[in-house]
Amino acid sequence: MALLNVVLSFATLFFTLGLDQAYVREFHEADNKSLLLKTTVVPGLILLVATLAVSLIFGPLLSKIIFGLDSIGVSWLLAIALFCSFLSRFLSLVLRMNERGLAFSMSQLLPKAFLLVIILFFLLFDFAKTFECLLLANTLAIMLAFSIFAWNTRSEWYQSFFEKVNILQLQKMLSFGFPLILGGLAFWGMTSLDRILLSRWSSYSELAIYSVSVSFAAAATIFQSVFSTVWAPMVYKWASKDEGYDKITMVGRYTVLFVVIIFCLAGMLSWVISFFLPAQYSSVQWILVACLAYPLFYILSETTVVGIGIARKSAYSMLACILALLVNITCNFFLIPSFGAAGAASSTAVSFWAFLVFRTEFSIYVWKSLPRFRMYIYTLLAVIGSIIGSLKQASAAPYIYCFWFGLLLFCIFDYRHEVKMSINKIAKTISHYS
Known part of the structure; x- marks a missing residue:
């Protein structure tokens, strides 16, 4: 089925x-x-x-x-x-x-x-x-x-x-919607080609390892699904009242914090998975972190891509998907034959980081400037850490664990205002229902 x-x-x-x-x-x-x-x-x-x-x-x-x-x-x-x-x-x-x-x-x-x-x-x-x-x-x-x-x-x-x-309205909406079909096909390629290419350029055992890693990472798609469901209607509602920019930038900061924390926790705790899998799947604990790039960077890109939708310039959304697909194919071509499942996971991390950058920059081009320097730095560090972990695996274990712990501490300090506000909000919610 x-x-x-x-x-x-x-x-x-x-x-x-x-x-x-x-x-x-x-x-x-x-x-x-x-x-x-x-x-x-x-x-x-x-x-x-x-x-x-x-x-x-x-x-x-x-x-x-x-x-x-x-x-x-x-x-x-x-x-x-x-x-x-x-x-x-x-x-x-x-x-x-x-x-x-x-x-x-x-x-x-x-x-x-x-x-x-x-x-x-x-x-x-x-x-x-x-x-x-x-x-x-x-x-x-x-x-x-x-x-x-x-x-x-x-x-x-x-x-x-x-x-x-209304034919005139339909023409206007088709001009907005049609590029999204091509973009959707390109996005489908980004999330599907890795398995096809693994079966062609590597082995079925590597494909099995990668599939298990993706299955564990799929837990993060719950956040992706919930966020995407709530976010788009909310943004367009704000835009209809011309009050969205400050709220979008605020949500963006909290989302960067959330994404980096999830990456760091996954990087530090992925070893737990090895207790639940057979020995031949031991590399899943290292590949998993890179596989998280798809749902987490997609969530983050949803906060920055809003300008394309607000400005009704959907061709740029299509272009972002196509360019990211080209990055994905190129990385897979070089990495899968040598590294198998680890190469496919690394390609996913790189291509979805490129996807985030393309969506963000195109959104800024057609709408308004958004603060993004810290976002790029933290997400790039997460990509680098996940790739090193995927390719080097156990040989780099001590350094990788220290890297994720250090990145977590630095991010929490850098976003201490957002952390404090989040803790206060959670405490108020708990006290309200207790």
Whole structure:
């Protein structure tokens, strides 16, 4: 089912035409939000339905292309899953932008919860353990989740039926959204090519080590997901009231502090992982820190890239992704053949630091200057430490542990005001609920 998830995410990225991001950008400045919803949904929906209709005319064509199976039933199940996933993407944004936090959180959890329940039901009643049944379970879960999203947003999408698409507004939004498709594809390459190149230029044992390291680092994607969900709507809301700059710079300082602390703690404590893994995965403890660069630098770049969205210059967002992808490919070319999984992890760290720099500088170019010198210094030091740890591993262990401890102390001292404010805030929150 990993292939199904790739197909669904890729199709959603492609068929939304970047208009999902345009919806987020324009929401707080739109007088008619029902019209905005219809304008963003209709173009991609027409393209998706037309594509699915043509493919289904040829029977099992869709199933053959995606899964290599000659099955009309599989084609129909996949088409239904694609259709519901596409609409669910926009309906979840309606919940997100209307600040219905609980409903939006449920929109992220329900598909997985429904899938688990359906699979347990199939096992209980002894359904055939085939690919078709597993695909059916996934499709039913997606349909059920879509039904709940549709019910929770019924007033918004029902009102949009009576609106007429504004062609001029659509053209403006397409010019904003289209570069984001290409940028999204480049970003997908940054997060996927390392595994493909490892399998080609190294060994499957190195690929396994790298995959385990990425799985541990994926814990940080929880912070990435939560931050990205809350941050974009909040920034555009501030921008609509012309009050965002000071708040953005403040959040940026706290985010740098958070990112560096996580890097340092991971660098000092990653040895704990070795107690839970077989001996052949001992290098995971060293590679893990570099793998954290993806979620942590992505979070940090979200605080600095806001100028591109506010200025509606999304072509620069696309350019940042493409340039970072080129850095990623170049580093992988030189490092993977010699260092395997450690080389792939180091390439990830370098390319996502470049991604952070490109997004920040392009945002400043099209919007306003942001304080960034300290951010670049601390993040570059984190990259250097993670790369040395990945490539030298146990031979440099004493120096690496001292490096992370020293960086942690220096960062806390340098950001002592933010540390003090954070401690006071946490103390007040605890006392409020105690």
